Amino acid sequence: MRDRPDIPLNALRTFEVAARQGSFTRAAIELRVTQAAVSHQIARLEDALGVALFRRTPAGLVLTDAAQTIFPVMEHSLDAMARALDRVAGGRHEVLNLGVVTTFATGWLIPRLSAFERDHPGIALRLSTHNNRVEIAREGLDAAIRFGTGRWPGVAAVPICEAPMTPLCAPAMGQLPLTELGHHRLLRSFRADEWPRWCAAAGVPCPPLTGPVLDSSVALADLAAAGHGMALLPLPMFQDALAAGRLVRPFAATVTLGSYWLTTPEDRRMPPAALSLLNWMRARMG
Structure with missing residues (x-):
């Protein structure tokens, strides 16, 4: 057995x-x-090591050179310990x-979670949602999983789907001629270039954009379904609403402004469970 210090x-x-x-x-x-x-x-840890680990600055805590050496080792080790304990406590689930x-x-x-759990009984998914801003x-x-170009600092990104x-809207607006697009409210997200780029792809001038700005495609879809305007939405994510x-969908034109990506910290190996989920999603979409 290897001898280890106390x-x-x-503290670690x-x-x-x-x-x-x-931040403390x-x-x-x-x-x-x-x-x-x-x-x-x-x-206590600084006394034991004989080095400082943090410097206080107006912008917050900054890791010293010693802390930058220790941190990735500790993060990886604690993650590995947590996964092992989860497998034991959860009946060998990852x-x-x-x-x-x-x-x-x-x-x-979420509509396909039961299928994933059936296909991968050894993986327990713990989900939390975000508005595309996540650390x-x-x-x-x-x-x-996030939407965009796949270029985020400090992140490795693997594409899931385009x-x-x-535009999607309530059935009552479904017979709208493309030339009358400007007669209806165009619901906006925080990405200001979406409607201009879609209009360019459709070959029509972009009308003036007014009204509220929302940061959720789900909220935009709800407003559109209630007849409050037309929303520019990622088509694969609203197939169930279209089927129901x-x-x-009043127009055929589409524009691709980003894809969905599975992202992990670039200094970590992708967990096997994440790779299993990625392959399963691709197969389901394929």
């Missing part, structure tokens, strides 16, 4: 959370202790903590 596990866990959160206050919230307790554990952009979650993944490590996730966008007749 390893301060509680506190250090990993504080380094990941970038947020670390205290995650650990459900006081900020003073976090400070005490960090001071737990995958997955963040999912809400449109993909409600429009595709995987800081939020304690293993991976995240997401061509087209809640929304209709």
